[in-house]
Amino acid sequence: MRSRSTYAMSAIAAVSALAAACTISDPVPTPSTTTATTATSTTAAQSTTAAPTTTAPATTTTATTTPAGGTVDRTRLPIGDGKRSSEPKVGYVMSCDSSFAARTGKTDLWDNGDGTFDLERKPRVLGDVAWPQATFSMSIDGTERVLKGNDLPTSHTSGVFPIQRTDPVYPYDRNPNTITAQQLEIRVPARPTLAAQPSCVSTATPGGSVVGVLSSGVYMLSALDGAGDDAVYHEVQDRCDGHPHRGGVYHYHSLPDCLPDDGTGHSSLAGYALDGFGIYGSRGEQGETLTNAALDECHGHTHVIDWDGASVAMYHYHATAEYPYTAGCFRGTPEQVVATNNR
Numbered sequence: 001m002r003s004r005s006t007y008a009m010s011a012i013a014a015v016s017a018l019a020a021a022c023t024i025s026d027p028v029p030t031p032s033t034t035t036a037t038t039a040t041s042t043t044a045a046q047s048t049t050a051a052p053t054t055t056a057p058a059t060t061t062t063a064t065t066t067p068a069g070g071t072v073d074r075t076r077l078p079i080g081d082g083k084r085s086s087e088p089k090v091g092y093v094m095s096c097d098s099s100f101a102a103r104t105g106k107t108d109l110w111d112n113g114d115g116t117f118d119l120e121r122k123p124r125v126l127g128d129v130a131w132p133q134a135t136f137s138m139s140i141d142g143t144e145r146v147l148k149g150n151d152l153p154t155s156h157t158s159g160v161f162p163i164q165r166t167d168p169v170y171p172y173d174r175n176p177n178t179i180t181a182q183q184l185e186i187r188v189p190a191r192p193t194l195a196a197q198p199s200c201v202s203t204a205t206p207g208g209s210v211v212g213v214l215s216s217g218v219y220m221l222s223a224l225d226g227a228g229d230d231a232v233y234h235e236v237q238d239r240c241d242g243h244p245h246r247g248g249v250y251h252y253h254s255l256p257d258c259l260p261d262d263g264t265g266h267s268s269l270a271g272y273a274l275d276g277f278g279i280y281g282s283r284g285e286q287g288e289t290l291t292n293a294a295l296d297e298c299h300g301h302t303h304v305i306d307w308d309g310a311s312v313a314m315y316h317y318h319a320t321a322e323y324p325y326t327a328g329c330f331r332g333t334p335e336q337v338v339a340t341n342n343r
């Protein structure tokens with residue numbers, strides 16, 4: 001067992017493979033909202049525990065300057081292979097692990113041949129599978145935020161997995177995994193604080209290197225695929241940027257297009273990292289497109305945000321179109337999330 005977490009409560013996401021062996025043949029194309037517990041970021045329980053601004057815990061800077069907006073060309077995204085480190089580093093994933101699986105699949109269809117790839121040319125796994133049994137809830141319990149569900153998408157459909165031989169993406173990715181309901185229960189600090197040092201992301205978590213959970217109830221993993229390289233470049237996801245890994249754990253490696261992030265100002269809250277800090281979309285305070293140049297070594301920054309109904313200067317992560325796409329390490333103290341059958 002890892003012992004890097006000093007946070008008192010243990011968070012166990014025990015993976016139950018036998019229960020709920022959801023078939024991938026479900027043809028119903030309707031949205032899966034029937035029995036889903038809707039995931040909302042604001043509840044009465046949360047607002048009652050929201051503290052005033054006087055205790056803003058995660059401020060590292062008082063700078064009020066606005067970073068210049070960058071541009072990201074989705075047809076020429078730098079491939080992140082090799083950008084993995086044991087130390088925190090801007091544009092990298094700080095990984096706890098050094099050994100990874102062998103590479104499978106191919107990528108020539110969307111590789112530009114110059115170290116970049118074309119996300120627009122990359123195909124998506126076919127299918128429109130509804131998950132009416134998807135559940136997810138977020139609540140506050142004392143000083144903790146409780147994220148609870150089954151890792152099935154509450155707000156969108158998925159592709160058909162395992163990837164079918166008839167799917168045009170099959171020559172590129174033969175993902176053999178079946179999306180399977182998981183037992184997801186994570187307790188993170190409701191008011192997270194910065195740790196003395198950043199911590200690495202670990203593959204000893206459900207499906208790979210979990211960095212958090214998004215409002216759809218689905219795990220967000222780091223940028224690393226099973227081979228320790230750029231998952232968005234190498235792996236083929238469905239139209240909502242999800243796919244299953246070992247143990248059938250459905251997950252994203254980047255902010256899915258299916259989670260709306262409309263508006264012109266700072267992106268809205270998309271989910272929570274394992275250290276309790278928020279994960280937001282790709283827009284900064286003035287609505288500018290954030291790039292690695294505007295973010296720190298863990299892919300985040302600090303400024304005033306709305307947090308459970310209060311305005312606080314707090315650290316948070318941004319999910320962007322540029323590798324490593326989401327948190328590359330943890331600035332807080334990540335909860336242990338343990339998979340019991342992720343092999």
Ligand SMILES: [Zn+2]
Pocket residue numbers: 208221225231235243244245251252253
């Ligand atoms: Zn993956």
Ligand SMILES: [Zn+2]
Pocket residue numbers: 266280283284285301303316318
């Ligand atoms: Zn921000």
